[in-house]
Amino acid sequence: MKEYTYYQGCSLEGTAAAYDSSIRLVMKSLGVALTEPPDWSCCGSTPAHAVDRLLAGALAARNLAIVERMGSRTLLTPCPSCLSAFKKAQHAMASDKTFKEEVNGLLDSPYDCTVTAKSALQVLYEDIGTGEIARPVTTALPGLRVAPYYGCILNRPPKIAAFDDPENPVSMDRILAAVGVDVADFAFKLECCGAAFGVPKKEMVLKLTAKVLSMALDAGANCIAVACPLCQQNLDLRQSQVNKALGQSFAIPVLYFSQIMALTYGYTPQEAGLTKNIVGPGALIAARRPVEQQPVEQARSASE
Amino acid sequence: MRVGVFICHCGNNIAGTVDVARVAEETRKLPGVVYATDYVYTCSEPGQNEIKKAITEQGLNRVVVAACSPRMHEVTFRRTVEKAGLNRYFFEMANIREHCSWIGEDKEENTAKAIEAVRMAVAKVILDKPLHSSSFPVKKRVLVIGAGVAGMQAALDCADGGLETVIVEKSPSVGGMMARLDKTFPTIDCSICILGPKMVDVAQHELITLHAYSEIEDIKGYVGNYTVNIRKKATYVDWTKCTGCGECMEKCPGKNAYDYFNYGVAPTKAMNIPFPQAIPKKAKIDRQYCRQFTKGKCGVCAKVCPTKAIDYEMEDRIVTEEVGAIVVASGYGLLDIEKLPEYGAGRYPDVITGIQYERLLNASGPTQGHIQRPSDGVEPKTVVFVSCAGSRDKSIGVPYCSNFCCMYTAKQAILTKDHIPDSRSYVFYMDVRAPGKGYDEFTRRAQEEYGVRYIRGRVSRIYPKGKKMVVKGADTLLGAQVEVEADLVVLAIAAIAAPGAAALAEKLHISYDTNGFYVESHPKLRPVETNTAGVFLAGAAQGPKDIPASVGQGSAAAAKVLSLLSKDMIESEPVISTVNVSACVGCMKCVKTCPFQAIEETTVRGKKVASVIETVCAGCGVCTSTCPCGAIQLSHFTDNQLLAEVNTLCRM
Numbered sequence: 001m002k003e004y005t006y007y008q009g010c011s012l013e014g015t016a017a018a019y020d021s022s023i024r025l026v027m028k029s030l031g032v033a034l035t036e037p038p039d040w041s042c043c044g045s046t047p048a049h050a051v052d053r054l055l056a057g058a059l060a061a062r063n064l065a066i067v068e069r070m071g072s073r074t075l076l077t078p079c080p081s082c083l084s085a086f087k088k089a090q091h092a093m094a095s096d097k098t099f100k101e102e103v104n105g106l107l108d109s110p111y112d113c114t115v116t117a118k119s120a121l122q123v124l125y126e127d128i129g130t131g132e133i134a135r136p137v138t139t140a141l142p143g144l145r146v147a148p149y150y151g152c153i154l155n156r157p158p159k160i161a162a163f164d165d166p167e168n169p170v171s172m173d174r175i176l177a178a179v180g181v182d183v184a185d186f187a188f189k190l191e192c193c194g195a196a197f198g199v200p201k202k203e204m205v206l207k208l209t210a211k212v213l214s215m216a217l218d219a220g221a222n223c224i225a226v227a228c229p230l231c232q233q234n235l236d237l238r239q240s241q242v243n244k245a246l247g248q249s250f251a252i253p254v255l256y257f258s259q260i261m262a263l264t265y266g267y268t269p270q271e272a273g274l275t276k277n278i279v280g281p282g283a284l285i286a287a288r289r290p291v292e293q294q295p296v297e298q299a300r301s302a303s304e
Numbered sequence: 305m306r307v308g309v310f311i312c313h314c315g316n317n318i319a320g321t322v323d324v325a326r327v328a329e330e331t332r333k334l335p336g337v338v339y340a341t342d343y344v345y346t347c348s349e350p351g352q353n354e355i356k357k358a359i360t361e362q363g364l365n366r367v368v369v370a371a372c373s374p375r376m377h378e379v380t381f382r383r384t385v386e387k388a389g390l391n392r393y394f395f396e397m398a399n400i401r402e403h404c405s406w407i408g409e410d411k412e413e414n415t416a417k418a419i420e421a422v423r424m425a426v427a428k429v430i431l432d433k434p435l436h437s438s439s440f441p442v443k444k445r446v447l448v449i450g451a452g453v454a455g456m457q458a459a460l461d462c463a464d465g466g467l468e469t470v471i472v473e474k475s476p477s478v479g480g481m482m483a484r485l486d487k488t489f490p491t492i493d494c495s496i497c498i499l500g501p502k503m504v505d506v507a508q509h510e511l512i513t514l515h516a517y518s519e520i521e522d523i524k525g526y527v528g529n530y531t532v533n534i535r536k537k538a539t540y541v542d543w544t545k546c547t548g549c550g551e552c553m554e555k556c557p558g559k560n561a562y563d564y565f566n567y568g569v570a571p572t573k574a575m576n577i578p579f580p581q582a583i584p585k586k587a588k589i590d591r592q593y594c595r596q597f598t599k600g601k602c603g604v605c606a607k608v609c610p611t612k613a614i615d616y617e618m619e620d621r622i623v624t625e626e627v628g629a630i631v632v633a634s635g636y637g638l639l640d641i642e643k644l645p646e647y648g649a650g651r652y653p654d655v656i657t658g659i660q661y662e663r664l665l666n667a668s669g670p671t672q673g674h675i676q677r678p679s680d681g682v683e684p685k686t687v688v689f690v691s692c693a694g695s696r697d698k699s700i701g702v703p704y705c706s707n708f709c710c711m712y713t714a715k716q717a718i719l720t721k722d723h724i725p726d727s728r729s730y731v732f733y734m735d736v737r738a739p740g741k742g743y744d745e746f747t748r749r750a751q752e753e754y755g756v757r758y759i760r761g762r763v764s765r766i767y768p769k770g771k772k773m774v775v776k777g778a779d780t781l782l783g784a785q786v787e788v789e790a791d792l793v794v795l796a797i798a799a800i801a802a803p804g805a806a807a808l809a810e811k812l813h814i815s816y817d818t819n820g821f822y823v824e825s826h827p828k829l830r831p832v833e834t835n836t837a838g839v840f841l842a843g844a845a846q847g848p849k850d851i852p853a854s855v856g857q858g859s860a861a862a863a864k865v866l867s868l869l870s871k872d873m874i875e876s877e878p879v880i881s882t883v884n885v886s887a888c889v890g891c892m893k894c895v896k897t898c899p900f901q902a903i904e905e906t907t908v909r910g911k912k913v914a915s916v917i918e919t920v921c922a923g924c925g926v927c928t929s930t931c932p933c934g935a936i937q938l939s940h941f942t943d944n945q946l947l948a949e950v951n952t953l954c955r956m
Contacts, residue, residue: 166645
């Protein structure tokens with residue numbers, strides 16, 4: 001049985017609770033145990049590194065040091081912002097001795113740079129593999145065509161992220177294909193969603209969000225899969241704002257890729273946290289059926 | 305022993321950061337040194353005369369010059385001392401420029417280091433022995449590797465000069481990249497029309513032997529006497545019988561073969577003649593697409609061939625050629641479009657490369673010169689050119705400029721307007737680099753007469769939107785983001801080292817740079833020579849270059865070959881290894897380590913010993929450090945000489 005230290009971060013306790021619960025379900029089905037580090041604290045997120053590099057490093061390193069003391073070498077964190085904070089701190093401390101000393105000066109117990117932070121995508125794609133991922137699938141989602149949306153920092157900058165292609169990532173595409181979902185060739189995988197600018201510059205974010213949504217439709221998708229709480233929020237929560245401000249009528253469900261996986265593993269929409277989504281995926285989910293039936297279905301539609 | 309030492313200022317190159325007068329002063333105190341002076345340019349004529357004068361007046365029998373790298377002027381000064389009556393090997397150089405003044409800023413430390421370098425050279429020169437060259441005959445034949453425009457020019461010039469010339473070309477036809485181009489800048493000459501006659505000359509010249517569809521297997525020997533094994537790849541068609549009628553190609557049912565000549569713009573047949581003007585115009589089978597080979601049955605070509613030339617049992621054949629010199633004109637390659645994921649990495653059929661566009665423009669290309677976009681065959685009305693696609697991008701390992709893309713992009717934009725008058729072209733560029741004769745005027749014409757819109761900025765992403773491709777980038781002159789909806793996007797993809805360039809370099813014992821291009825002997829003064837005597841460079845194998853530069857270099861390499869092979873005998877380099885037979889224990893470790901296969905086993909008075917083949921030994925010295933009992937010594941660099949240098953350094 002595989003075991004990972006699991007850093008959930010603040011979003012997954014609140015707005016992205018469905019991301020957390022679906023990741024836990026998926027990992028359970030795959031036989032992966034998740035351990036929460038004791039006394040974890042804020043990763044620093046965007047505000048910390050925007051204000052003070054040293055403090056940002058210390059906030060992230062405090063958590064990494066806890067994981068290190070647990071004897072764990074890998075930290076799984078689904079949120080790209082947490083991931084980025086950990087990877088940046090790790091990279092900066094490992095490559096700059098002075099910085100490492102400065103950061104450790106601020107910590108109660110020092111961090112020795114032995115922990116690798118990985119996103120849920122990276123763990124699934126590289127450690128577990130698409131072959132294993134396909135195994136627990138019990139349910140097909142016919143009619144669902146997904147645009148995989150990676151966001152900006154999951155695999156960037158390439159030197160620090162060290163995962164997937166920085167310009168054309170494919171891990172989510174392949175994971176979703178492995179669980180039997182129809183994946184669209186989506187050109188805006190990495191286009192900006194507006195990130196945290198929703199607060200100071202809402203109009204701009206609405207415009208950017210609208211671009212991503214309309215490209216998903218152009219690609220023939222009826223659903224967007226995400227791996228980031230902020231992307232999810234901008235695309236899902238703001239969809240009605242986009243419709244109102246720009247006179248659009250988008251109604252595209254925006255699901256965490258792990259929610260889609262959980263559905264294919266046979267969990268109910270409630271278990272997969274779909275009740276938390278603003279744009280309801282009801283119609284798409286209603287069509288789900290056990291995988292055994294699919295070949296029969298295919299044969300029937302072919303004969304017609 | 306009467307040693308004279310000359311400390312060179314090299315203008316300010318050395319004197320700027322080394323106290324040359326003090327170096328001379330300290331040198332005078334050394335045992336054996338009877339004369340030491342400093343001079344502003346020792347390599348100049350008056351500088352050399354100073355050395356000759358001192359040899360005569362001071363009765364010197366050894367000379368040291370402390371100046372630049374021996375690779376720069378050792379030959380010059382050896383000649384100088386020889387003219388003054390000394391053996392040319394009674395001379396040493398201390399490198400106080402590249403190894404000292406250029407790399408250190410502290411004058412005190414530099415001066416100390418220069419003094420040490422001079423002490424070492426003096427210690428060695430005292431132990432120098434007189435060495436004498438012997439001479440050996442040369443084979444008056446030349447091998448040209450690669451039959452692009454540079455290689456063909458070199459071959460024709462050599463053959464016109466009376467040398468028997470052997471050409472080895474990897475692909476089935478001569479012509480190289482130039483044969484694929486539609487028109488050439490800045491004159492808009494038809495490329496194949498000016499190249500075709502040269503290709504015919506190559507085929508018909510009575511002194512030229514052409515091995516097409518062949519590769520270098522291995523090369524042995526040394527300047528003047530190379531033995532080259534050439535692998536003639538199996539074509540499955542007997543070229544002595546094939547008339548190039550094309551019947552087999554027409555009837556071949558293997559329809560989806562990759563067309564190497566057209567860079568995959570359209571599929572070709574498994575049995576194919578690469579292009580109508582191909583030389584030799586002979587058919588060959590691409591095994592991986594041929595039904596006879598993949599399915600085990602077909603045989604259509606064998607049935608239709610009027611001369612019964614098809615031979616499915618054919619195997620690669622090795623032929624051997626003896627030559628005296630080699631010209632390497634193996635050309636360049638193109639960056640794999642998959643290295644550019646932001647431009648679709650080859651996923652979008654309507655994002656193509658510049659060379660593919662040349663084939664679309666070309667009247668004998670797959671579309672008969674009608675520009676049709678690959679996805680649906682429609683004539684594009686908006687074409688976007690990206691003039692740096694991969695070039696000058698450190699992140700993908702291409703830090704250099706590919707040299708000719710700005711020019712061919714301008715040409716392609718002009719030709720687009722000629723082909724489709726109601727079209728509109730955009731060029732995204734970083735800089736317009738047009739330094740050749742008539743080049744800048746040409747790019748201006750594209751903009752001013754042909755209305756091509758030049759946008760200064762890089763393209764960040766290319767993505768499909770319906771039937772269009774959206775090119776998103778920056779206009780850095782306007783400080784704005786721009787999006788152009790194009791019907792077709794042409795990437796001026798970076799020029800890279802030819803595939804297999806490194807492996808060929810190893811066979812030739814020549815060096816290549818970090819980007820895989822072959823390194824010339826001196827970037828300014830020896831641009832077509834390599835550091836291996838008898839091997840010369842021409843064309844883009846040495847770095848991306850356009851047609852006129854390639855032709856110029858082809859002729860230059862030919863001139864070097866002609867002057868080398870105009871002599872009947874070549875002097876051998878006496879700095880080679882010799883075996884002390886009484887000390888040799890016959891372990892033959894040296895035989896295994898010698899990179900030039902210059903050592904062989906022999907028997908002397910019943911004892912098994914190593915023996916050096918004088919003419920093959922390159923004087924690299926690897927064997928001397930391998931020998932467990934010091935029996936093999938490299939003359940001019942003996943253990944005693946090197947230890948004398950180390951001792952003097954340690955005694956300071």
